[in-house]
Amino acid sequence: MANVVVVGAQWGDEGKGKIVDWLSERADVIARFQGGHNAGHTLVIDGKVYKLHALPSGVVRGGKLSVIGNGVVLDPWHLMKEIATVQEQGVEITPETLMIAENTPLILPLHGELDRAREEAASKGTKIGTTGRGIGPAYEDKVGRRAIRVADLADEATLIARVDRALQHHDPLRKGLGVDPVDRDALIEQLKEIAPQILPFAAPVWKVLNEKRKAGKRILFEGAQGALLDIDFGTYPFVTSSNVIAGQAATGVGIGPGSIDYVLGIVKAYTTRVGEGPFPTELLKEDGKPDADGQRLGERGHEFGTTTGRQRRCGWFDACLVRQTCATSGINGISLTKLDVLDGFETLKICTGYELDGERLDYLPTAADQQARCTPIYEEMPGWSESTEGARSWADLPANAIKYVRRVEELIDCPVALLSTSPERDDTILVTDPFAD
Numbered sequence: 001m002a003n004v005v006v007v008g009a010q011w012g013d014e015g016k017g018k019i020v021d022w023l024s025e026r027a028d029v030i031a032r033f034q035g036g037h038n039a040g041h042t043l044v045i046d047g048k049v050y051k052l053h054a055l056p057s058g059v060v061r062g063g064k065l066s067v068i069g070n071g072v073v074l075d076p077w078h079l080m081k082e083i084a085t086v087q088e089q090g091v092e093i094t095p096e097t098l099m100i101a102e103n104t105p106l107i108l109p110l111h112g113e114l115d116r117a118r119e120e121a122a123s124k125g126t127k128i129g130t131t132g133r134g135i136g137p138a139y140e141d142k143v144g145r146r147a148i149r150v151a152d153l154a155d156e157a158t159l160i161a162r163v164d165r166a167l168q169h170h171d172p173l174r175k176g177l178g179v180d181p182v183d184r185d186a187l188i189e190q191l192k193e194i195a196p197q198i199l200p201f202a203a204p205v206w207k208v209l210n211e212k213r214k215a216g217k218r219i220l221f222e223g224a225q226g227a228l229l230d231i232d233f234g235t236y237p238f239v240t241s242s243n244v245i246a247g248q249a250a251t252g253v254g255i256g257p258g259s260i261d262y263v264l265g266i267v268k269a270y271t272t273r274v275g276e277g278p279f280p281t282e283l284l285k286e287d288g289k290p291d292a293d294g295q296r297l298g299e300r301g302h303e304f305g306t307t308t309g310r311q312r313r314c315g316w317f318d319a320c321l322v323r324q325t326c327a328t329s330g331i332n333g334i335s336l337t338k339l340d341v342l343d344g345f346e347t348l349k350i351c352t353g354y355e356l357d358g359e360r361l362d363y364l365p366t367a368a369d370q371q372a373r374c375t376p377i378y379e380e381m382p383g384w385s386e387s388t389e390g391a392r393s394w395a396d397l398p399a400n401a402i403k404y405v406r407r408v409e410e411l412i413d414c415p416v417a418l419l420s421t422s423p424e425r426d427d428t429i430l431v432t433d434p435f436a437d
Contacts, residue, residue: 030058033252071252206254238277333417
């Protein structure tokens with residue numbers, strides 16, 4: 001049985017939620033392998049809208065096992081609120097349907113406080129544009145070996161020792177930022193209070209998933225954000241704090257890399273980004289506000305973040321960047337989303353490379369100052385006036401839309417496996433089935 005990894009192949013917000021939901025219907029297990037509740041997936045099912053942040057997209061599908069892997073950082077209070085919200089929408093969540101890896105690090109209130117305090121203190125040009133939810137500081141504590149993990153909630157002595165170790169680091173840090181010390185006793189009480197709500201979901205995920213795999217079950221690995229926000233391969237330092245690329249799927253749940261059979265990259269038919277950082281194809285006027293094309297993409301594409309509500313920055317499709325993420329994630333095929341947003345444009349542009357100091361490049365350089373100075377080299381294509389919204393076969397698409405898709409395939413050196421033409425899950429053209437053995 002094929003196991004599939006879904007990764008965003010731009011800066012996130014590519015429309016993963018719908019595609020993961022579409023695929024999850026055919027998977028037995030859906031596993032989140034990185035990120036925190038800074039992720040946002042919007043699922044539209046039978047006209048009902050579900051907004052998920054921490055929960056895997058599979059929870060809204062009955063009869064599936066949803067897994068939060070050890071590569072995730074988890075805010076237990078947020079998770080319980082999110083569970084309550086989707087339960088009110090009629091979704092049943094039990095330890096039989098949701099499993100959390102015992103070695104998953106927790107996001108504590110102090111992580112969010114530190115995140116926000118740092119961002120406020122950052123001078124111009126050094127802001128990262130985080131969601132302020134403590135994801136980065138929680139990952140720092142993980143690699144600094146002072147994280148509190150799910151399993152620690154089961155033993156009071158261990159929990160207290162872990163809290164004390166964390167505070168040895170955090171209190172001096174807070175003092176330097178002008179923030180009051182952490183109320184140690186209150187934090188321990190908060191953790192003891194949430195423990196009985198979280199622990200029923202705790203399990204050795206690595207063991208369970210390896211057994212499921214041996215039993216021939218289909219596993220869908222769900223990533224958050226996008227590969228250009230990867231801590232190693234993204235536009236550093238304007239990135240997230242985890243590895244987003246497909247290789248993390250194995251590490252983030254505890255199975256071998258040989259368990260991954262197909263990597264599906266989710267790619268928007270244009271480009272967006274939230275937060276700070278370089279964006280070569282961004283469509284701006286001289287005053288730094290979106291130009292007419294950028295505004296149109298934003299409005300038509302409803303480009304507001306699920307988590308932050310922030311308006312996303314919009315630009316033309318950057319084939320150069322997507323070719324790069326296809327390489328770093330080993331993407332086998334892409335799902336091209338939001339093609340319908342391009343309806344009605346007279347001319348479309350695709351970035352095929354960059355100019356930097358008089359030299360032509362076919363990749364985005366690593367150095368931040370060079371990234372900021374790269375100007376896009378565009379190829380123009382005629383647009384189409386007909387609507388592509390809701391198309392479910394190639395025959396439903398205008399000739400110029402098909403030409404656009406084919407050119408994208410050529411430029412990114414990767415085939416289109418799925419084509420999405422609206423937020424509705426059935427408005428999807430299947431070219432290659434990622435789950436096919």
